[in-house]
Amino acid sequence: MKSSVITFPGSNCDRDMDVALNKFGFKNKMVWHDDNELPKSDLVVLPGGFSYGDYLRCGSMASKSKIMHSVINFAKSGGLVMGICNGFQILVETGLVPGVLLRNKYLEFICKNVFIKLANKENTYFKNLDKDVLEFHIAHNEGNYFCSIDQLKEIEDNNQIAIHYCDDKGQTEEQFNPNGSIRNIAGIFNKEKNVLGMMPHPERMVDQSLSGEDGSIFFKNLINNMK
Amino acid sequence: MKVSAIITLKKNVLDPQGKVIHQTLDGMGFKDVSEVRQGKYFEIDVKENDPTKAKGVVEDMCKKLLANLVIENYKIIEIQ
Numbered sequence: 001m002k003s004s005v006i007t008f009p010g011s012n013c014d015r016d017m018d019v020a021l022n023k024f025g026f027k028n029k030m031v032w033h034d035d036n037e038l039p040k041s042d043l044v045v046l047p048g049g050f051s052y053g054d055y056l057r058c059g060s061m062a063s064k065s066k067i068m069h070s071v072i073n074f075a076k077s078g079g080l081v082m083g084i085c086n087g088f089q090i091l092v093e094t095g096l097v098p099g100v101l102l103r104n105k106y107l108e109f110i111c112k113n114v115f116i117k118l119a120n121k122e123n124t125y126f127k128n129l130d131k132d133v134l135e136f137h138i139a140h141n142e143g144n145y146f147c148s149i150d151q152l153k154e155i156e157d158n159n160q161i162a163i164h165y166c167d168d169k170g171q172t173e174e175q176f177n178p179n180g181s182i183r184n185i186a187g188i189f190n191k192e193k194n195v196l197g198m199m200p201h202p203e204r205m206v207d208q209s210l211s212g213e214d215g216s217i218f219f220k221n222l223i224n225n226m227k
Numbered sequence: 228m229k230v231s232a233i234i235t236l237k238k239n240v241l242d243p244q245g246k247v248i249h250q251t252l253d254g255m256g257f258k259d260v261s262e263v264r265q266g267k268y269f270e271i272d273v274k275e276n277d278p279t280k281a282k283g284v285v286e287d288m289c290k291k292l293l294a295n296l297v298i299e300n301y302k303i304i305e306i307q
Contacts, residue, residue, distance in 0.1 A: 057295055064292065093295070100297045107243050146240065146298065180241070 001026050001226050003043040006071065008033040008062045013048035013084065013203065020203035021045070024219040033065040042226055043080045044071055046087030048139070048201060058101065058142045059089030068094060080124060080226070081195045085140055088187070088197035097188045097197045098155055099147035104140070105180025111139040113211055114178055116186050116200055117166040120159050123193035124225045125218075133170040134214040136200030138178065138186075143199040145181035145188070152182060162187035162196055228273055228281040231305040234294045235266040269293060278306045 003026040007014045014030065021028040021043075029039050033051075038044060052061035062068070068090075075081040075096050083091035091097045104110060117133050118126050147155065155161060164172040164184040177184045179199075187198025205215030236242050242264050249263040271288065275281040282303050289301035 056293070060292065060295070100295055102241065102298070103243055105241070105243060107247060144241075148239075148297070151297075 001042045001223055002040055003028045003045060004031045004038055004041040005029075005045045005047055006031050006033060006065075006067055007047070008049070008051035008065060008090075010051045010053055011047050011049035011086070013086075013201065016201075016203045017045050017047045017084070020206045020215065020219055023206060024216070025223050031067060033062065033067050035067050036070065038067065038070045038074055041074070041079065043082065043222075044074055046071070046081070046083040046090050047203075048085030048087060051086055051090065054142075057089075057093065059086060059091075059093040062086075062090045063093035072096065075190070075195050078192065078194050082125070083195075083197040084201055084203070085138075085143075085199055088199055089142060091195065091197040096195045097190050098151050098160070099145055099185075099188060101142050101199070102144040102146050102180075103142050104144050104178075109139075109141045110143070110178050112137070112178070114138050114186075114200060115166050115168050115170070115176070116163040117170045117172055119161040119164055120189070120193070122159070123162075123189060123196075125162070125193075125196050125222060127225055129217065129221050131214075131217065133166060133168065134218065135168075135205065135212050136202055136214060137204040137211065138200050140179070140199055143179045143181065143186075145185040145199075147182065155188065158191050160189045160191065160193075161185055162189050163198060163200070228275055228278060229305075229307050230271050230273055230281050230285040230303060232269045232271070232285055232289055232293065232301055232303050233266055234269070234289070234299050234301050236264055237298055237300055240298045267293075282306055
């Protein structure tokens with residue numbers, strides 16, 4: 001399986017993602033934002049970081065990068081595109097997934113492990129996962145997912161919510177919501193479920209010497225589902 | 228022509244920064260404030276001499292980049 005990780009000026013999780021993807025069997029290529037064409041890919045990842053210094057709105061400048069034309073076409077033709085953290089912010093700015101990510105409710109940069117509950121397993125990313133609750137890492141200032149009431153209804157009707165913030169038992173009460181996101185939303189799909197944006201970082205949980213291996217479970221499952 | 232535009236958060240969107248500014252103003256003794264909403268202001272010098280056209284160009288910029296219409300409104304406030 002071939003993957004591509006896009007590096008924007010200010011991306012800082014691109015190499016972690018490269019290490020994680022290679023570790024679980026992807027043949028990964030790093031792609032510069034100013035390139036015109038994606039290499040042949042089965043999966044494209046928009047990594048975390050602070051692309052363009054978060055100027056104007058997080059992800060807004062990166063969403064207009066040269067390479068994004070190719071990424072958007074790839075997504076629209078059914079290709080798997082995953083945006084993590086700043087990558088999620090870039091995805092909402094392209095309109096590939098609905099909604100926006102606002103400043104965290106309590107104006108704090110949050111950096112900690114969180115539990116997430118899978119809301120939908122009928123997709124390439126999560127199908128066949130034994131677990132319903134995973135422990136991932138978050139590190140963001142603008143992860144407060146927001147959309148209009150009408151959009152929320154559409155998202156729910158189309159089963160586009162990918163993951164919710166929860167506790168270790170999978171309870172999704174407001175108290176387990178770190179950033180004020182509507183419905184504890186931590187990740188969203190497009191309608192077709194080939195594009196996934198999520199704030200938590202699976203690539204930070206791929207080694208026991210980091211703080212856990214639930215990311216390993218995620219990546220192993222993903223590449224198996226893609227075969 | 229110089230075109231000025233402001234971008235403001237829509238009414239139903241939470242503005243935590245505005246809230247904190249409000250609280251700080253309150254703490255400083257400005258007790259007559261009922262709400263603060265924070266926005267953005269742009270001055271854009273457009274190579275265009277026709278005010279209607281200049282306004283149109285900046286409106287297009289607002290729609291495509293400067294504002295995110297899911298959460299923000301834009302308004303052209305001055306053309307000179």
